[in-house]
Amino acid sequence: MKRVxxxxxxxxxxxxxxxxxxxxxxxxxxxxxxxxxxxIADLHSLTVQPKPEELRERVRGVAVDFLACGLDPExxxxxxxxxxxxxxxLMWILNCQTGVGLLERAHSYKDKIAKGFAPNNGLxxxxxxxxxxxxxxxxxxxxxGKDQKQHLEMTRDIxxxxxxxxxxxxxxxxxxxxxxVAVVPGTDGQKMSKSYNNTIEIFGEPKAIKKKIMxxxxxxxxxxxxxxPDTCTIFALYKLFAxxxxxxxxxxxxxxxxxxxxxxxxxxxxxxMDFFAPMRKRREELLADPGxxxxxxxxxxxxxxxxxxxxxxxxRKAVGLx
Numbered sequence: 001m002k003r004v005x006x007x008x009x010x011x012x013x014x015x016x017x018x019x020x021x022x023x024x025x026x027x028x029x030x031x032x033x034x035x036x037x038x039x040i041a042d043l044h045s046l047t048v049q050p051k052p053e054e055l056r057e058r059v060r061g062v063a064v065d066f067l068a069c070g071l072d073p074e075x076x077x078x079x080x081x082x083x084x085x086x087x088x089x090l091m092w093i094l095n096c097q098t099g100v101g102l103l104e105r106a107h108s109y110k111d112k113i114a115k116g117f118a119p120n121n122g123l124x125x126x127x128x129x130x131x132x133x134x135x136x137x138x139x140x141x142x143x144x145g146k147d148q149k150q151h152l153e154m155t156r157d158i159x160x161x162x163x164x165x166x167x168x169x170x171x172x173x174x175x176x177x178x179x180x181v182a183v184v185p186g187t188d189g190q191k192m193s194k195s196y197n198n199t200i201e202i203f204g205e206p207k208a209i210k211k212k213i214m215x216x217x218x219x220x221x222x223x224x225x226x227x228x229p230d231t232c233t234i235f236a237l238y239k240l241f242a243x244x245x246x247x248x249x250x251x252x253x254x255x256x257x258x259x260x261x262x263x264x265x266x267x268x269x270x271x272x273m274d275f276f277a278p279m280r281k282r283r284e285e286l287l288a289d290p291g292x293x294x295x296x297x298x299x300x301x302x303x304x305x306x307x308x309x310x311x312x313x314x315x316r317k318a319v320g321l322x
Contacts, residue, residue: 004033004176005139007041007081007130010058014065015199016272017184017192020240023069025143030075037077037137037304038066043087044129047122063293065202068283077307079300081133084308091125091132093319097162098128107150131155134173136308141176149175166318184240187216189233200237202276203283213269214262223260234264241271 006026014023029036040062045055059080071078081087103109106127113119122129130151134142135158144152152175159170183191186198193199200212216233229235229251239247250267253259286293316322 001035002033002140003035003037003138004029004141004143005037005039005134005137005173006143007039007044007133008062008066009041009045010055010062011045012058012194013061013199013201014203015192015194015201016237016240017186017199019069019202020184021145023066026066027070029143030072033141036075037139037307038071039079039081039133039300039304041081041133043081044126047120047126048117060293063297064283064286067286067293067296068279069202070279073296073300077300077303078296079304080297083297083301084136084304086305086308086312087129087132087136090136090312090315091129093315094128094131094135094158094162095125097165098125098131098158102154102157103127106154127151127154128158131158135159135170136311137304138171138307138311139173140171142173143176169314169318185233185236187212187233189217200272203280206273209272210269213272214265216261216265216268218261221261224257226257227254227259227261229254232261232264234261234268238264238268238271241268241275246271 006029008022008026026038029038040059042055042059045058050058063078063080066078067073103124109124109126112123117123131154134152134155142152142155152173156172159172162170163172186192186196187200188196188198190196190198200209204212216237218232218234219227221227232254235247235250235254238250242250250264254264313322
């Protein structure tokens, strides 16, 4: 049986770029795969030293939001990374197998240092913790975006090196491609990102969301002028929520003229609200029942721990710790 594993960092309030870029594909795993592991990567988030209360709130928020968006804890193993702490033991063992030169070549580390991140050892050895996350659960397949492709290659290198020295203990993972991942533009036309302050939240207050949508940048064409839907940020976002028929209708109005950007923004807001309405309802139910969320994470950690401890027994024996 093939096991797919993916992790989500609790980096802040989730936006529609997160939904169409990661959440939707993660939820699809439970339908496409018989065996899926999904974890909240709270240990990874410590590389930027968040405030403790903020980290706890973000972890909780990710758990609630993913469950609201359709993740089914009966179909996937869903848990908090730090609740299975043997991942840190495996990371140490893998650290002792990992050359410094391999880590120095990591694009992500170089990019973050260039952006002013403090060069702490956690940030430097981040790929080894990622390798431990994957190898601890004998994951065969790992969904990866462009920014994580190198890290998976490093995981493979680490696992191959370990197996060459100690025998075929660790599973060598492969990349998993799950349909098309949407690139979502922000309110300024750039890729939607918290770094650019151009996001539209999944579960924001309707008035605030409407204000953000109405602030989307456009060209200066007037109401009467024909417009090109293929170069418009509003239309690009509308396509994420609308049916093919609705998309065709809006595109025709753009090209015909006498259809302003304000009209398109209002249509986008309505489509956004309709699309996320069931998820918003589910989220309210989850917020009203915090005990359920706690139980989901606890049960997920128990299931993950069974897999993790079995792997660690093999690893300890292989390296001579047992």
